[in-house]
Amino acid sequence: MxxxxxxxxxxxxxxxxxxxxxxxxxxxxxxxxxxxxxxxxxxxxxxxxxxxxxxxxxxxxxxxxxxxxxxxxxxxxxxxxxxxxxxxxxxxxxxxxxxxxxxxxxxxxxxxxxxxxxxxxxxxxxxxxxxxxxxxxxxxxxxxxxxxxxxxxxxxxxxxxxxxxxxxxxxxxxxxxxxxxxxxxxxxxxxTETSRAILNDKALEAHVRIKLRERFGLGTGVSGVEATADGGKIVLTGMAIHSTLVNDASKLAGAVSGVRAVENHMVVVRGPRALT
Known part of the structure; x- marks a missing residue:
């Protein structure tokens, strides 16, 4: 098409x-x-x-x-x-x-x-x-x-x-x-199947990024959170001040339709660096 x-x-x-x-x-x-x-x-x-x-x-x-x-x-x-x-x-x-x-x-x-x-x-x-x-x-x-x-x-x-x-x-x-x-x-x-998969991953990234952005704005204890998709698997990166927030990000991404798995590489950082 x-x-x-x-x-x-x-x-x-x-x-x-x-x-x-x-x-x-x-x-x-x-x-x-x-x-x-x-x-x-x-x-x-x-x-x-x-x-x-x-x-x-x-x-x-x-x-x-x-x-x-x-x-x-x-x-x-x-x-x-x-x-x-x-x-x-x-x-x-x-x-x-x-x-x-x-x-x-x-x-x-x-x-x-x-x-x-x-x-x-x-x-x-x-x-x-x-x-x-x-x-x-x-x-x-x-x-x-x-x-x-x-x-x-x-x-x-x-x-x-x-x-x-x-x-x-x-x-x-x-x-x-x-x-x-x-x-x-x-x-x-x-x-092709490959080009369709690339487009699907880009769309999935967009949906997840919006969910993360709306949930983790300024003052929420999360910084630089980002999502990339590969074959329906979402990989998360970024920083948070508590592991609970890291888990919240995983749950939020996993709830998006089309996401097959979530691999979370966010790190817990305490202090001013986590808020930059």
Whole structure:
């Protein structure tokens, strides 16, 4: 079942490429409001706060209430759950970062020179104000660049994040869509038991990490707790001020659906070091 992660520059035609690919392959396109709604429900905040944090324009209260790391955990969970369903095109939201390392996921970036993007934005808004179009594009670029860096610590311009980079100045929408479809249907990106297992482990890690984060926040006596998955087995690391907390972490991870076993390597450390 195909899974495509796509990021696009405003005015590059990425939206049209995504729709053309989805039509050809019978994929569901994940639009921003679908992710924002679910994230807001899980984070127990206003949907507009999530939108502003992801798109730029978040208030200080929004940033303090949600936090980039907390947002990263919940966004990853949403993206991985969507990818696990298959037959999906996930546009934006750091999907190219979250899904890297999953062999059957095709990661695509659609871009174009500024002049092309300005014309597209001007046409969309029915204006001839090129300066206003450039300001809107630059604001959008900056918001996405900052969000991706603060949430995942990556540069969205890094070509290593993508399997295919398309320049719509040089190639038509139809040609771009064909290139994406050809890549999806190539043997290198075929889904296998191994690639499915990798995706399942990533999803399992995301679920466990959220449970641990929500249980062991600041002042709970647990620090640096982390979870990795391997074939359904969860390995825990971190520090705690008491063995009871270590056992609690094991029970919490073991209760997550899909976890087959828990291997706990957390250490008990007393004193200030345990709270850092």
């Amino acid at each position: 195909p899974v495509i992660a796509m990021t696009r520059e405003m005015g590059s035609g990425g939206r049209e490429v995504a729709q053309r690919v989805a039509d050809k392959l019978g994929l569901t396109i994940v639009l921003h409001h679908m992710v924002e709604h679910d994230l807001a429900e899980h984070l127990e905040v206003r949907e507009s706060a999530v939108h502003h944090l992801l798109e730029g324009g978040a208030t200080l209260f929004d940033r303090l209430q949600i936090g980039s790391k907390r947002l990263a955990h919940y966004t990853a969970e949403e993206i991985l759950d969507l990818a696990n369903r298959g037959n999906v095109m996930i546009r934006g939201w750091g999907a190219c970062v979250v899904l890297r390392g999953v062999p059957h996921v095709v990661r695509v970036r659609v871009c174009a020179p500024m002049e092309v993007r300005e014309r597209a934005v001007m046409l969309r808004h029915g204006t001839e104000d090129r300066s206003a179009a450039r300001r809107e594009i630059e604001r959008n670029d900056a918001a996405h660049r900052i969000t991706l860096h603060s949430t995942y610590g990556v540069d969205r311009e890094d070509s290593a994040l993508y399997d295919l980079v398309l320049n719509t100045e040089r190639s038509s929408i139809e040609t771009c869509a064909k290139l994406v479809c050809d890549l999806v249907e190539s043997p290198e990106f075929g889904e």
